Amino acid sequence: MRATAIAQPNIALIKYWGKRDTERNLPAVGSISITLRELYTRMHVEFDADAVADSLQVNGAPDATMLPRLSACLDRVAGGDRLRARITSESNFPIAAGLASSASAFAALTVAGAHAAQKTLSIATLASLAGQASGSAARSLLGGFVELENRGEDIAVSALCEPAEWPLDVVVAITETGPKAVGSTEAMEISRHTSPFYQSWLEQQPHDLDIARDSIARRDFGRLAAIAEHNCLKMHSIMWASRPPLVYWNAATMRCLQTVRKLQGSGADVFFTIDAGPQVKAVCLPEHTQAVAAALRDTPGVVDIMISGLGSGARLENAR
Ligand code: PMV
Numbered sequence: 001m002r003a004t005a006i007a008q009p010n011i012a013l014i015k016y017w018g019k020r021d022t023e024r025n026l027p028a029v030g031s032i033s034i035t036l037r038e039l040y041t042r043m044h045v046e047f048d049a050d051a052v053a054d055s056l057q058v059n060g061a062p063d064a065t066m067l068p069r070l071s072a073c074l075d076r077v078a079g080g081d082r083l084r085a086r087i088t089s090e091s092n093f094p095i096a097a098g099l100a101s102s103a104s105a106f107a108a109l110t111v112a113g114a115h116a117a118q119k120t121l122s123i124a125t126l127a128s129l130a131g132q133a134s135g136s137a138a139r140s141l142l143g144g145f146v147e148l149e150n151r152g153e154d155i156a157v158s159a160l161c162e163p164a165e166w167p168l169d170v171v172v173a174i175t176e177t178g179p180k181a182v183g184s185t186e187a188m189e190i191s192r193h194t195s196p197f198y199q200s201w202l203e204q205q206p207h208d209l210d211i212a213r214d215s216i217a218r219r220d221f222g223r224l225a226a227i228a229e230h231n232c233l234k235m236h237s238i239m240w241a242s243r244p245p246l247v248y249w250n251a252a253t254m255r256c257l258q259t260v261r262k263l264q265g266s267g268a269d270v271f272f273t274i275d276a277g278p279q280v281k282a283v284c285l286p287e288h289t290q291a292v293a294a295a296l297r298d299t300p301g302v303v304d305i306m307i308s309g310l311g312s313g314a315r316l317e318n319a320r
Contacts, residue, residue: 001046001047001048001083001116001117001118001320002044002045002046002047002116002319002320003044003045003111003112003113003114003115003116003316003318003319003320004042004043004044004045004112004316004317004318004319005042005043005108005109005111005112005115005314005315005316005317006040006041006042006043006108006314006315006317007040007041007043007103007104007105007107007108007111007140007141007313007314007315008035008036008037008039008040008041008104008140008143008311008312008314009035009036009039009040009041009093009101009103009104009140010033010034010035010036010103010104010136010139010140010146011033011034011036011170011273011275011281011283012031012032012033012136012139012273012275013032013033013034013212013224013227013228013231013273013283014030014031014032014205014208014209014212014227014228014231015029015031015231015232015235015275016029016030016031016135016136016148017029017188017191017201017235017238017239018188018191018192018198018201018202019135019188019189019192020150022189024132025131025132025133025134025135026131026135026150026154026155027131027135027148027150027155028150028192028202029150029201029202029205030147030148030149030150030205030206030209031136031139031147031148031209032145032146032147032148032160032209032212032213032216033136033139033145033146033148034144034145034146034168034170034283034310035139035140035142035143035144035146035163035310035311035312035313036170036308036309036310036311037163037308037309037310037311037312038092038306038307038308038309038311039091039092039093039104039172039306039308040091040092040104041089041090041091041101041104041105041107041108042089042090042091042108042317043087043088043089043105043108043109043111043112044086044087044088044089044112045074045085045086045087045109045112045113045116046085046086046087046116047078047082047083047084047085047116047117048083048084048085048086049083051083051084051085051086052084053084054067054070054071054074054084054085054086054087055067055085055086055087056070056087056088056089057087057088057089058089058090058091059089059090059091060090063089066105067087069133070087070105070109070133071085072133073106073109073110073113073129073130073132073133074087074109074113076129076132076133077109077110077113077114077117077119077121077129078113078114078116078117078119079117082117085113085116087109089105089108089109091104091105093172093306094174094177102133102134102136102137102184103134103136103137103139103140104137104140104314105134105137106130106133106134106137106140107126107130107137107138107140107141107313107314108140108314109130109133110126110129110130110133110137110141110314111126111141111314111315111316112316114126114129115316115319116319123141123142123157123313124156124157126141126314127139127141127142127155127156127157128154128155130314131148131155135148138155138157139157140313140314141157141313141314142157142158142159142313143159143162143163143310143311143312143313144159144160144161144162144163144165144166144310144312145159145160145161145166145216145310146158146159146160146313147160147209147213159313160213160216160217161216161217163309163310163311163312166216166219166310167286167309167310168283168284168285168286168309168310169283169284169285169286169289169292169307169308169309170281170282170283170284170307170308170309170310171281171282171284171289171292171293171296171305171306171307172279172280172281172282172305172306172307172308173252173256173279173280173281173282173296173297173299173302173305174279174302174303174304174305174306175250175252175253175256175278175279175280175301175302175303176250176252176277176278176279176303177303177304180248180276180277181248182246182276183276184276187239187242187246187276190242190243190244190246191238191239191242191246194242194243195238195239195241195242195243196241197234197237197238197241198238201234201235201238204234208227208230208231211223211227212224212227212228212231215227221269221285222269224271225269225270225271225283226271228271228273228283229271229272229273232272232273232274236248236249236274239276246276248274248275248276248277248278249274249278250278250301251301252278252299252300252301252302253274253278253279253280255299255300255301255302256272256280256282256296256299256302257272257280259295259296259299260272260280260282260292262295263282263288263291263292263295268284268288268291268292269284269285269287269288270282270283270284270285270288270292271283271284280296282296286309289307293305293307
């Protein structure tokens, strides 16, 4: 009745922003991401017949804020009549700061919860369950380049390319470690209801997905870079034009973009992407990783750097 699973966060190259069904947390658009290798969340779930309520420890400290979402996710995985659970979570990177911590957390929780409840679930079912908790979490069930599609009444995830088939690196420039001001669920709804650019975002997404899918199949870094930066800036344009405006960037975020432009000018194969937070993720070919990391580390306002390759999907570590 206990299990431990590990999952890595993923970074979207073609972004998910907006929901078509808030009840079932279904995305309004497809997305394409890369799963990271060095960053992880480890989740331990233990069902306990003597416990009267679920409990959660995050990085060694009790956490009541996240608990309701985790409990609801376990209800969907193990059934509403399940035993109460002791949940322990451990991440090696800042949480709730735009580093996709909810993706790795819910992917790991879904796998650990299913095994602790002795349920054998397919990847498709696990992805759908993780996606109901956090849309991006469905993508962390798989490794490498992952596409999330809207299929009928549900979602479907598929691996476009394994990590070893196109080993890119990601340099994360951390410009702020605190939690973000507006969570993505609330922010997406603000955008859907108020942004004048939201409708064209929905209309253009299939085109961006086609270009990215094709660039990945051909290992065309330059074409992938151009569509990923464009798609990221479009998502932030929707946010900026929302009411109230959603501006996740700080001054260092902008400086990091300029650093990436300079690196590109000097011939480095690198591009940026930014999620609902102030951190900049620079995706590059491995021969440029050290130069990209050094340039971002020297960018004023950058407090830390993390380097990661591409990794595998969520998996069970042990179950008893
Ligand atoms: O899965 P959520 O609800 O945390 O939303 C993720 C939103 C972005 O990170 C901004 C984009 C994405 O596709 O991951």
